[in-house]
Each structure stands twice: as C-alpha cells, then as structure tokens.
Amino acid sequence: MMVLDPELRAIGGNGTGGARAEELAVLEAVGQRVLWLSTAIIDHANRVRPNPSGLKVGGHQASSASMSSIMTALWFHALNPEDRVSVKPHASPVLHAINYLLGELDESYLTTLRAFGGLQSYPSRAKDPDPVDYSTGSVGIGATAPLWGALARRYVEGRFGGAGKGRQYSLLGDAELDEGAIWEAIQDPMVPSLGEAVWVVDLNRQSLDRVVPGIAADRLQGMFAAAGWQVISLKYGHTLRELFARPGGEALHARIDAMDNPEYQRLLRCSAEELRERLPGTGSTAGPIADLIAPLDDASLLAALRNLGGHDIGALTDAFDSVDDTRPTVIFAYTVKGYGLPTEGHPQNHSSLLTSDQMRTLADRLGTDPDRPWAAFAAGSPEAARCAAAAGRLHRPEHAPQQVPEVPADLARPAPTGSGNTQQALGRVLLDLTRRAPEAAARIVTVSPDVSSTTNLGGWLNKVGVWSPAERPNWFADDAETILHWRERPTGQHVELGIAETNLVGLLGELGTTWSRWGQPLLPIGVVYDPFVNRALEPWSFGIYAGGQSILVGTPSGVTLAPEGGAHQSITTPSLGIEQPGCVTFEPAFAIDTEWCLLAALGNLGRPEGSSAYLRLSTRPIDQSAADVPGDPAARERRRRQVTAGAYRLRRHERPVVTLAAMGALVPEALAAADRLAALGHGADVVCVTSPDLLFRALQARRGLSRDPSWILDQVFPADRATPLVTVLDGHPHTLAFLSTVQNTPVTTLGVTRFGQSGSIEDVYRYHGIDTDSIVAAALDLVD
Incomplete structure (x- = not known):
C-alpha cells in the first residue's frame, strides 16, 4: 500500500x-x-x-x-x-x-x-x-x-x-x-x-x-x-491538499466540503476499515474516492482525514x-x-x-x-x-511607571446656589479641572456610546475635542446653530463609540490598564444611561478583574426621570458598588458632593493600589443651598471628608426621635419630611448618604472583617443619637437596609421595587411610596 x-x-x-x-x-x-x-x-x-x-x-x-x-x-x-x-x-x-x-x-x-x-x-x-x-x-x-x-x-x-x-x-x-x-x-x-x-x-x-x-x-x-x-x-x-490534486481528489474534496459536521466528526471515530467503507459515500463519486484512498496504508488514511x-x-x-x-x-x-x-x-x-x-x-x-x-x-x-x-525574541522590556498627576481633593469653588443637578456638575467639574489641574485633566479620557450631549459632556467635548487616529474635517464648524463642536483629531480626549454599552465598558477597561501595560496612567470616565448599566456590568466587572481602573457614570437614573416611564428606570444599580469588588459606588445629592466624589474617584485611578468607581447621577433639579456647606475652611474640609467617606449629617435636631437616611435625588423629600415631623413634635435628624458601599465597608471594618476605615460611622451614626431609622432612595430599598445594624435600631426601608410608570415626579414618587408623605408615615409608624 x-x-x-x-x-x-x-x-x-x-x-x-x-x-x-x-x-x-x-x-x-x-x-x-x-x-x-x-x-x-x-x-x-x-x-x-x-x-x-x-x-x-x-x-x-x-x-x-x-x-x-x-x-x-x-x-x-x-x-x-x-x-x-x-x-x-x-x-x-x-x-x-x-x-x-x-x-x-x-x-x-x-x-x-x-x-x-x-x-x-x-x-x-x-x-x-x-x-x-x-x-x-x-x-x-x-x-x-x-x-x-x-x-x-x-x-x-x-x-x-x-x-x-x-x-x-x-x-x-x-x-x-x-x-x-x-x-x-x-x-x-x-x-x-x-x-x-x-x-x-x-x-x-x-x-x-x-x-x-x-x-x-x-x-x-x-x-x-x-x-x-x-x-x-x-x-x-498539505496532506489533504496533496490528495485533492490526485485523480479522484476533486470528488474527495467535494465530498468533505458537502459533509455536515456530525458526519465528519463520526468519521474521526472510525477505524481505518470503517473509514474505507464510509468515506466514499454513495453516488457517482463513491468509486473515484474509494480508488483514491485504496493505496493508502491505514495510518496515512487516518492521518489524512485529520x-x-x-x-x-x-x-x-x-x-x-x-x-x-x-x-x-x-x-x-x-x-x-x-x-x-x-x-x-x-x-x-x-x-x-x-x-x-x-x-x-x-x-x-x-x-x-x-x-x-x-x-x-x-x-x-x-x-x-x-x-x-x-x-x-519575545522578551518585553518593562515600562517605567509614570506617576499619576495629583488630582486636587477640592477645587475650592464657592458652594453652588440656586437650582442644579448632579449630571450638570459632572461636566462642570471636568471643565474646571482643565483650568485648575491641567496636568491631571490631560490624563482624563471620556468614552460615550453616542450620548455625550445628553449627559452634559458637551462643554468638555468642545474644550478637548474628539479622539480620532487621524484628523477629520468638521463640516459644521461654520454653522452658527451648531453648539456641539465635533473636532476629531489625534489629540482629542473623548472617544465616541456606537450605541453598544458592552463596547463602551470594554474600551473603558483597556484604557484603565495602560498604567500597568505601558506605564502611562489614564483617568478614563465612561458615561452611559443608568438604566443600561446592568447591560454593561459583566464586561466592566471583567475589566476590573483584569486590572482596568475606570469610572463609570450612570446618568440619568432611577424613576426620577418620571415621564420616561418603566423602560428607562433603574432599580438595582445603587447596590452594585457594594456587590462589585474593586469598585466604589457614589450617589451624591448635590453638585458640590458630586465634585468631591468625582475628584476622589479620579485620585484612585492609575496606580497599583487603585480602584474603579461608579457614580449614579440625576437630572433632577435640586436647590443647592440645601446642602448647607460650611463656610469655615476647616468645617468645609470636614464635610468633604465625610462626603467622600460615605455620608454626612445634613440636619441635626436638638432632640431627635427618628433618623431619616436619604440618598441622591430623594434628599429633598427627606428634608421636607423632617420639617413636617418637627411640626408634629417629632425631631428628626437627616443623614445624606453619598456611598452605601463605603458605609458598608466601614461597618465590616468595625466588626474586624476588613481593614477599611470606620471613623465615619461614629461621626454620622453616633451611639448617643441612635434612633429608629427610615431609609429612602430612588432604587431598591435593600441598598440601605444594613444601616440599621450600625447601632442596632429599628428600621423601615423605602425604595423602588416595581416597574415604573410615566408621569410627574410627584405621581411617580407617590406610586412607589418614596414621596414625602410616605417618609412621614414610615417615621410615625416607628416612633408614635
């Protein structure tokens, strides 16, 4: 043979x-x-x-x-x-x-x-x-x-x-x-x-x-x-191609090409004798194929098929x-x-x-x-x-790590007054950094899946330009009605992808690894509608696992975007930071809180001991004076430290009988509820939670289960002011339920547990039981 x-x-x-x-x-x-x-x-x-x-x-x-x-x-x-x-x-x-x-x-x-x-x-x-x-x-x-x-x-x-x-x-x-x-x-x-x-x-x-x-x-x-x-x-x-070139080879080629996968796999399990019987198949080409393989010894035949x-x-x-x-x-x-x-x-x-x-x-x-x-x-x-x-040949020289430029902890701006929202604060902080900390701002790269203008990145984008491998003409540069200037060039600091959140966080993760790959740290920020964070969570989580440090901003969020209804609500996202290793979650209520949280998150990027962050922001206008930021520099710094540690006491009653712990867009309802409770003779403290994640870590540390700092608990939930607790947020109530264990107090947790409805904020909040009336009623049930 x-x-x-x-x-x-x-x-x-x-x-x-x-x-x-x-x-x-x-x-x-x-x-x-x-x-x-x-x-x-x-x-x-x-x-x-x-x-x-x-x-x-x-x-x-x-x-x-x-x-x-x-x-x-x-x-x-x-x-x-x-x-x-x-x-x-x-x-x-x-x-x-x-x-x-x-x-x-x-x-x-x-x-x-x-x-x-x-x-x-x-x-x-x-x-x-x-x-x-x-x-x-x-x-x-x-x-x-x-x-x-x-x-x-x-x-x-x-x-x-x-x-x-x-x-x-x-x-x-x-x-x-x-x-x-x-x-x-x-x-x-x-x-x-x-x-x-x-x-x-x-x-x-x-x-x-x-x-x-x-x-x-x-x-x-x-x-x-x-x-x-x-x-x-x-x-x-090569062996099969050699056989195809022989007489009968075209028939064998056509036979294997036309064969479905299971039949081919079955032939791989055949002995040489079985293969000689099965491989030729039926029809007019069976004879030429049989003649082609007949001279081959068994080992060659079996090897050729593979x-x-x-x-x-x-x-x-x-x-x-x-x-x-x-x-x-x-x-x-x-x-x-x-x-x-x-x-x-x-x-x-x-x-x-x-x-x-x-x-x-x-x-x-x-x-x-x-x-x-x-x-x-x-x-x-x-x-x-x-x-x-x-x-x-493959020896890869190590890149000397470049130190991350210092990110200021506070831009030292006067606390905002008037009406504003946390999403607007995002864009303003990025622009302020280009003036107050240009070296750090030069390391920032933003990524968006076609939602730059609707997430308040327009000013930043106009300032730094859009990244592109080669410069492209801006055909609308001379259009007086065009507000967003789309200048694409290799020096741009914003990357615009198509509408696919998986792509966004995939790029975010890789931008977040450049400090370890080439010694060049970046400060990547991805912006996505909060309802779609869950869609992006798996690849972002995997990017964190792989060493990618980045900031994911979800905005707008919750049922607070009431007219848009259930299709655009987000319920479970507030607790993601608690559940996601390598990430800190923030949900600030005020513009100044957003500034401090974002700066803290940026300061944690691009270093071996760094971590990612998730910011959940809102488009709900809130009276910024309600933040009551201290004017004294030392008191302001104390407030900043508390904000970036997870919470601060926003309203302090002389004789509290209940504590209202609110997060994000629901803080105005908590403040209004405190006023009404006071009128009813029930003093209420109001705690503004900025990071349930950091509070949970502090609680674990106090129990000896981690090495995180725990001082924030003593400042915001001191034992001598322990009272029954009402928690409220625009998200699932379990996010803040653990706060009752800080001082082992009774608790009622308010939040969103159902698909949403379109309507005004008042109607939607009432529907979910997170309006002022619901907070007051929950507090009275605990203390009256």
Whole structure:
C-alpha cells in the first residue's frame, strides 16, 4: 500500500525543502511537547494531586489539544515582543505550557492548575504567576478585549508615546461567535481601521454538549468580510491538499466540503476499515474516492482525514506571515477538538479526561516520559534552541511607571446656589479641572456610546475635542446653530463609540490598564444611561478583574426621570458598588458632593493600589443651598471628608426621635419630611448618604472583617443619637437596609421595587411610596 510522505503528513505546509522543512519539523516537535505538557498539567490536577473533597477539578484537555498547533505556530514563529494575545479560556493550560518552555513559568507551578494560589482555571492578568496579556473566562469578552486594547495603545502612543506598535491577537473558540458582544464589537465604527487586530477562530465545530450541526462557516466569514476584515480560511492541510490534486481528489474534496459536521466528526471515530467503507459515500463519486484512498496504508488514511489547516504548522505560519496590517484580520483555522488525544472528535469530549493508561500511550507516541512529565528539551537540541530563541525574541522590556498627576481633593469653588443637578456638575467639574489641574485633566479620557450631549459632556467635548487616529474635517464648524463642536483629531480626549454599552465598558477597561501595560496612567470616565448599566456590568466587572481602573457614570437614573416611564428606570444599580469588588459606588445629592466624589474617584485611578468607581447621577433639579456647606475652611474640609467617606449629617435636631437616611435625588423629600415631623413634635435628624458601599465597608471594618476605615460611622451614626431609622432612595430599598445594624435600631426601608410608570415626579414618587408623605408615615409608624 502507498504511504504518504511522513514528513508531509506530520508538518504539512507549502514547500518542505531545506531550511523550511527543518524549521517546520522543529516547530512540530515543539508543538507535540506543548500538547503533552498541557495534557499532563490537567492530568496531574485531576488524577495525581490529592483531592480530599472529591469535587471535580477539570481543565479541558480536548479544548487545549485543538489549540496546541495554533499557539505553537504563533509563539514560536510569529509573535513579536510588542504583540499581545488573548487566549481562549479553555486553552489556558496551553499558555502555561508555552510559558514554561519559554522560561517564564517555574516548574513548581505545573502541578498547581486550579489549586489555591496556583495556575488559574482561565488566563488571568492579576492572578496567574506567568505572563498573561488578557484575562479571559467570560465568553466573548476576552475575545473582543484586544480590539479595545488596540485603541488604548493608539491613544497612549498618540498622546504620550511609549506604547509602541504590535499586533493584538484573539484566540477564540467558534462557539464564542454565538455571543452578541462579538458582533457589537466588529461593527463599531472604530474597529475597521485597526489593522493590528488579528483573530484566530478555533473552528472545531463542537460546543460543550454536542457537535454543532450547522455552524455555517461561510456565512460567518462573509459577515467578517462585510465588516471590512481580511478573511483567511485554513481548512485543509498539505496532506489533504496533496490528495485533492490526485485523480479522484476533486470528488474527495467535494465530498468533505458537502459533509455536515456530525458526519465528519463520526468519521474521526472510525477505524481505518470503517473509514474505507464510509468515506466514499454513495453516488457517482463513491468509486473515484474509494480508488483514491485504496493505496493508502491505514495510518496515512487516518492521518489524512485529520489533516486540517488548524493543525498544519506550515499552513499556520504562512497564514500569520500573510496578515494584511491595513485592516483587521480573522483566520478561520479548522481543527479537531481533542486533536492527538484518544478522545479526539468525540461529541462529549469537552470535559473528558484521559486515563492513566491513555496518558502512558500518549507519552510513548509523543516521545516523553510519563514518570518525568515536566522534562525540558535536551540541551543543545534544535527544539531547545528554538525555545531559547523565542524567549529572547519575545522578551518585553518593562515600562517605567509614570506617576499619576495629583488630582486636587477640592477645587475650592464657592458652594453652588440656586437650582442644579448632579449630571450638570459632572461636566462642570471636568471643565474646571482643565483650568485648575491641567496636568491631571490631560490624563482624563471620556468614552460615550453616542450620548455625550445628553449627559452634559458637551462643554468638555468642545474644550478637548474628539479622539480620532487621524484628523477629520468638521463640516459644521461654520454653522452658527451648531453648539456641539465635533473636532476629531489625534489629540482629542473623548472617544465616541456606537450605541453598544458592552463596547463602551470594554474600551473603558483597556484604557484603565495602560498604567500597568505601558506605564502611562489614564483617568478614563465612561458615561452611559443608568438604566443600561446592568447591560454593561459583566464586561466592566471583567475589566476590573483584569486590572482596568475606570469610572463609570450612570446618568440619568432611577424613576426620577418620571415621564420616561418603566423602560428607562433603574432599580438595582445603587447596590452594585457594594456587590462589585474593586469598585466604589457614589450617589451624591448635590453638585458640590458630586465634585468631591468625582475628584476622589479620579485620585484612585492609575496606580497599583487603585480602584474603579461608579457614580449614579440625576437630572433632577435640586436647590443647592440645601446642602448647607460650611463656610469655615476647616468645617468645609470636614464635610468633604465625610462626603467622600460615605455620608454626612445634613440636619441635626436638638432632640431627635427618628433618623431619616436619604440618598441622591430623594434628599429633598427627606428634608421636607423632617420639617413636617418637627411640626408634629417629632425631631428628626437627616443623614445624606453619598456611598452605601463605603458605609458598608466601614461597618465590616468595625466588626474586624476588613481593614477599611470606620471613623465615619461614629461621626454620622453616633451611639448617643441612635434612633429608629427610615431609609429612602430612588432604587431598591435593600441598598440601605444594613444601616440599621450600625447601632442596632429599628428600621423601615423605602425604595423602588416595581416597574415604573410615566408621569410627574410627584405621581411617580407617590406610586412607589418614596414621596414625602410616605417618609412621614414610615417615621410615625416607628416612633408614635
């Protein structure tokens, strides 16, 4: 029987003579070691390491195997030091195997996958001990992150320098293309110009539970092409292409092309004898196909069926070398899930694990010792030399961190009087910073999904301009009726995206990592309608997890935008900061409080110990004199410290019998209720809560459960003034319910628990039971 050239079958590629053949042979050997190491890392975590609880550990051997060749070709051939890679979550063991071969991961960590303090289940910038460019794990979000990373790099390079160039790679599974975040990102107007973006789709046609019956790769490729991307399809390797060129090859090519995914996967599970029977199919082409494969020995036949482009090192290196850097590129690399493992192609192999016997058989086939699973390549071998050369090539110099310019704690403006709202204060503070603290203001970059003018960023935008990679003409510059001046230029400090909150927070997260990537800190602020914060929460949370420090502003908020009704209300957002690690939430009531909270949030960005912030703002006009800001400098500073610590006592009665704790837009109702209660003979203190998050942390600290400061509790809720408590806010009442535990007092919590209605503020507040009457009634129930 005919045997296909073993070198062609093993390494594929176009052209196998001389130096090229040697290079591909070495890369193939490195790839086999990567496959072994990634499989062994998972095996040790599940079969070798003690597991007293018996809880499943997992690790995805099959998903890792399908990526081994792709990642080998990328790291050991294509990558440059300034390139960055987002690795699909289930291929994290492959990344760790590669880092080990590059000398970036100590051998002791190879036994710690999914162990406490060890290698994380999915790549993590913050928690893994080896280099990880992008945290992944939430499907679709890690894949799109390099797009926003590319924009962040361009922004830093254009304004401050030092970010260099480099490609931004995404390695993603084909099932991730089901995620809407993918397509929201692809169609954003900013993306088509990102020539440094390269996506590689691991097209193994399997999801967690099954073989995907109609993945429609041609349709997916067409969607990318329509969005302006270069599309490269790596469907078949060199061995199959060689067969296609022989007599009967066109029939085999057409047969495999027309075959649906489940049938192809089933053929992968066949013996050579079964394959000779099934592969030709039926009809007029069955004979030519049978004649074509008849001379092949069994091993060659089985290998040929598996010779897809995503496992062909030669095809992969050629693809990486042919990327067009003038536009984004997507490479559809056809693969077999579990490639090279006994479980390859099985529809339920996603969570399967190799047995001890299977591991020994695999080790024998790959030329490794199962009793010394972490052995490195022999010194002086071509493979060891290749690893050393790649390590040297990919060495990334560290960027000296630039200190964040000081953000003033107080702009020293007189406290506003008259009517105003917190959303207006946002725009005014940003403009004031350009005059009072220009160095800090130069680091601010705002991001908005087409709501700049409606969230009071117009003045800021007119001042600093809109960021664009290249200057664009402003055709309305001479239009006297145009108030918003849309000047697009590389020096602009506002980035305008399409209407997709996921894109906004994705970019926000990457802008917030520039301090750790290139040593250039930015102060990113994203503005979004508060009702849609929940839509943006997952990717923003993931950005925080990955080290991105930013400020998310939700405005307008709550049922206070009464005429707009239930579709635009936000109920649960006030408690997000309590529940979101790495973030502080603020909901100020007055313009001066907004200023102080925003400045405090900006001062926490762009540093190793920094944190993100969420500001919930309102468009409700409020009498600013009600803030009663002290005129004495020391008293004013005391008030500022209290505001940025979570709360302050706004009204202090001589003999209080009840305390009204209100937040944000509901403070006027609390003050009015206090006046009415006083007229009824019931003294009421009024506490203005600016951050339920910080108050909760203070409470935890007082109980010894954290190291946060707790002094604010003694100043705002002293024991000698402990009274029954009524809490009220434009959001879910549970947000402030914990305040009763500060002094263990009775409490009634008022807030929004139902979908809203359109109407006046008075009608809507009454409907939800957060109006003045409801506050008075709740207080009387507690004290009368």
